[in-house]
Amino acid sequence: MSAPRLRHLAALVALALLLVGCGDDGLWARWSAERGAWRARRAVERIALNPDVASDRDGAAAAAACSVVTGRFPAADWSARLAAGSPHAAGVLEAAGRAAMLRARLEDLRGRTDEAAAAYEAVRIGFRGAETVSLAAAVERARLLERVGRADEAEAAWALIAREYAAADARGTVRDAVLDAPLYVARARRAGGDEAGVDSVLRAAERLYEGLLAGQRGRPAFPRLCLRLDEARRARGDVPGALAALRQALGDPASAALAPQLVLTLAERALAGVGPDTAMAYARWAAEGFGPGPRPAGLLLLARAWHASGRPDSALRVYEQLVEEDPEDLEAIARARYERARLLDALGRWDLARGEYHALASAAPGHPLALDGQVRVVRHHLERGERELGLAEAGHALRAMEELLAGHEDDSTQVRVGETRALLLLETGDVRRAGGALAALLQRYPEAPLDAALLARAAEAVETGAKDAELARELYRAAEWRAVDAELRDRVGRALERRADAPR
Amino acid sequence: MSPLEQVALAGQAIWHTLRRMGTTPLWIPWLALGAVQGAVLLGLLHFARPWLAWAVAPLVRAGAGEAALHYPDFFRALPGLYTRADLVVVALAGAILTGWSVALFAAGWRGTRPAPRAAWAAVAPRALALVLVQLPFNVLAFALSAGIGLLLEGRGGIVLRVGGMAGLGAMVVLQALFLYLPAVVVLEGRGIAGAFAALPRTWVRGFWAGLVLGAAALLPLLPLDALVGQADLLVERGTPELTAWLTALQLLVGLAVSFLLTGGATLVYLGSVADAEDEG
Numbered sequence: 079m080s081a082p083r084l085r086h087l088a089a090l091v092a093l094a095l096l097l098v099g100c101g102d103d104g105l106w107a108r109w110s111a112e113r114g115a116w117r118a119r120r121a122v123e124r125i126a127l128n129p130d131v132a133s134d135r136d137g138a139a140a141a142a143a144c145s146v147v148t149g150r151f152p153a154a155d156w157s158a159r160l161a162a163g164s165p166h167a168a169g170v171l172e173a174a175g176r177a178a179m180l181r182a183r184l185e186d187l188r189g190r191t192d193e194a195a196a197a198y199e200a201v202r203i204g205f206r207g208a209e210t211v212s213l214a215a216a217v218e219r220a221r222l223l224e225r226v227g228r229a230d231e232a233e234a235a236w237a238l239i240a241r242e243y244a245a246a247d248a249r250g251t252v253r254d255a256v257l258d259a260p261l262y263v264a265r266a267r268r269a270g271g272d273e274a275g276v277d278s279v280l281r282a283a284e285r286l287y288e289g290l291l292a293g294q295r296g297r298p299a300f301p302r303l304c305l306r307l308d309e310a311r312r313a314r315g316d317v318p319g320a321l322a323a324l325r326q327a328l329g330d331p332a333s334a335a336l337a338p339q340l341v342l343t344l345a346e347r348a349l350a351g352v353g354p355d356t357a358m359a360y361a362r363w364a365a366e367g368f369g370p371g372p373r374p375a376g377l378l379l380l381a382r383a384w385h386a387s388g389r390p391d392s393a394l395r396v397y398e399q400l401v402e403e404d405p406e407d408l409e410a411i412a413r414a415r416y417e418r419a420r421l422l423d424a425l426g427r428w429d430l431a432r433g434e435y436h437a438l439a440s441a442a443p444g445h446p447l448a449l450d451g452q453v454r455v456v457r458h459h460l461e462r463g464e465r466e467l468g469l470a471e472a473g474h475a476l477r478a479m480e481e482l483l484a485g486h487e488d489d490s491t492q493v494r495v496g497e498t499r500a501l502l503l504l505e506t507g508d509v510r511r512a513g514g515a516l517a518a519l520l521q522r523y524p525e526a527p528l529d530a531a532l533l534a535r536a537a538e539a540v541e542t543g544a545k546d547a548e549l550a551r552e553l554y555r556a557a558e559w560r561a562v563d564a565e566l567r568d569r570v571g572r573a574l575e576r577r578a579d580a581p582r
Numbered sequence: 583m584s585p586l587e588q589v590a591l592a593g594q595a596i597w598h599t600l601r602r603m604g605t606t607p608l609w610i611p612w613l614a615l616g617a618v619q620g621a622v623l624l625g626l627l628h629f630a631r632p633w634l635a636w637a638v639a640p641l642v643r644a645g646a647g648e649a650a651l652h653y654p655d656f657f658r659a660l661p662g663l664y665t666r667a668d669l670v671v672v673a674l675a676g677a678i679l680t681g682w683s684v685a686l687f688a689a690g691w692r693g694t695r696p697a698p699r700a701a702w703a704a705v706a707p708r709a710l711a712l713v714l715v716q717l718p719f720n721v722l723a724f725a726l727s728a729g730i731g732l733l734l735e736g737r738g739g740i741v742l743r744v745g746g747m748a749g750l751g752a753m754v755v756l757q758a759l760f761l762y763l764p765a766v767v768v769l770e771g772r773g774i775a776g777a778f779a780a781l782p783r784t785w786v787r788g789f790w791a792g793l794v795l796g797a798a799a800l801l802p803l804l805p806l807d808a809l810v811g812q813a814d815l816l817v818e819r820g821t822p823e824l825t826a827w828l829t830a831l832q833l834l835v836g837l838a839v840s841f842l843l844t845g846g847a848t849l850v851y852l853g854s855v856a857d858a859e860d861e862g
Binding site: 103105108110113 | 630631632635639651652653654822
């Protein structure tokens, strides 16, 4: 190669090296971090589809995918670069934070709650430089603790969110999680019986929402803030104040899309606190002012308002009108027929009530209200000593349910109808079949959300009536696992201890 | 030549060009174009690298918005970005290399051995004319596709399907109208004005054959276009990088289609469109 050519080549190589070495590596870092976080998300999502069948290798691969990102882009380094004004550092931190959160979620999916909570807390603290990530980790931790029933820790986590994070970011965009936090805390304190604490938290929340409202007028956050203000005031018992908050939302142009829902909420709140006349006005507005969408819900509220104002016949007419209009909203029809039947029953017009329950069972056989209606019909007769009539109604309902079970494969229908069938058998005194039906359901759906009280009642009946100790023990165990009510749990626990002491 | 004869000639031209697919010298212009297009695609794929970001990232941002600078959103925008970049490549390098290919095919169809160096020496001085005579087609094709895109935006069902088909039909007609211009410039040695003056002759003698050639060239591209059009779905459900592989495949198929179209058009030109006395 000649000397001039060599010189050209050397110059080209030097230029290439110069180009390789120059330029901002921030964009490349952000791209790499986002790519890593995306791959980690895919790996964790694959496990989340069914954590029970995921192998240890899948878990290790997903964890490694997360660690690649967090290891290559340490939060401390990139927080420092963010503070120094690097334009892409925020993006890198966000992606690395997502990967770190996925690592925590992976622990959660494996059922390791303590490790997951600790990992979320580490992200919360480590990524304080990227407040969005830190807040997201704090929220996930609070939700996790709430989900696993660690109420005190969850309350503390929500309180920390309310205390440590700004309710709006630098651009004035409100952060829903921070706004919700005091409401969670208030609910938790109320559940714990701390009424004085609830009041102070709610008053502070009100001040926070009121302070933010002025800056959010005309923005999408405005109605959301008003709804929270409504919730806070309602929780304090300030019903007129809650209604005022909702009316404030309704008056803002940003609430146009939410207007039907706001009017329905106003009707509900008025019905619960102010009076049926105000509720009626809002319910009519919802039923007639926004087209077919919110009309069924508006009519249902109108009927309730008539009932509350002592005009049950007007309420019955509205329910009838709703059914006759035959909206596509099957839920609304079921609710209208059910409420009409209940009202007729309360008014002593049993024949009409029974007809309505039957019509409901024909129109929506698997609907929970239809199933409840069938149980009510049977109970009505049995409670009045009309055993033959009760058994006839039960026989008719049981046949319909068995046909439904044979024709519907979906799990929720199987569980719902199967549970009602067992209840009907129990009501009619067929204890052994009732216990057997529940045991079969438990065998097929071990984690089905069956009613703990029904399981306990069936267990007691099987224990005393059918003398089947094994079946009773199985039902008691299922009841104990599902019982939320402390009294019921104690009762079932004592029964299980008694069974353990009993000779086999 | 009657339309029917033109259609028959186009069919023969396609067949003969397919039989020449294994002739290496005929591929040289298209391999050169493929190298340029490949470099453009690679440049786009590596836009975030520090040594490219200063130049390519602003183009990506301008072409597809700030979101396209992020992973995996970039891959949703990649087919569109590449198509736009390719318009420039095709209008400049593609126009010249098509002329080179015409010269090589003409030698082949006349029974002499295609000589790439000699053909390039003959075509290079006409590079500007080649770019300029094909510019109206490139501009009109861009305007047509952009216009159809705007018209069909947000539409669905039968309107979208019929509109899409009409757009494709219009594109084939447009291509047939300008198909023989590179051959007119290279083989007749005409300048820009002379080439446009010869257009009516090419329409009378080769329009129907051009339609057949254009339609045949379009067929292999349709399934790939449809696949690449689903970039959003590919990103959400699969590997985002699959969009890049599909774009690369589209590039390769596009080169084969260009080979077929240029070879066929040159043969039709020699058989039907050319004036024996004009051919230089």
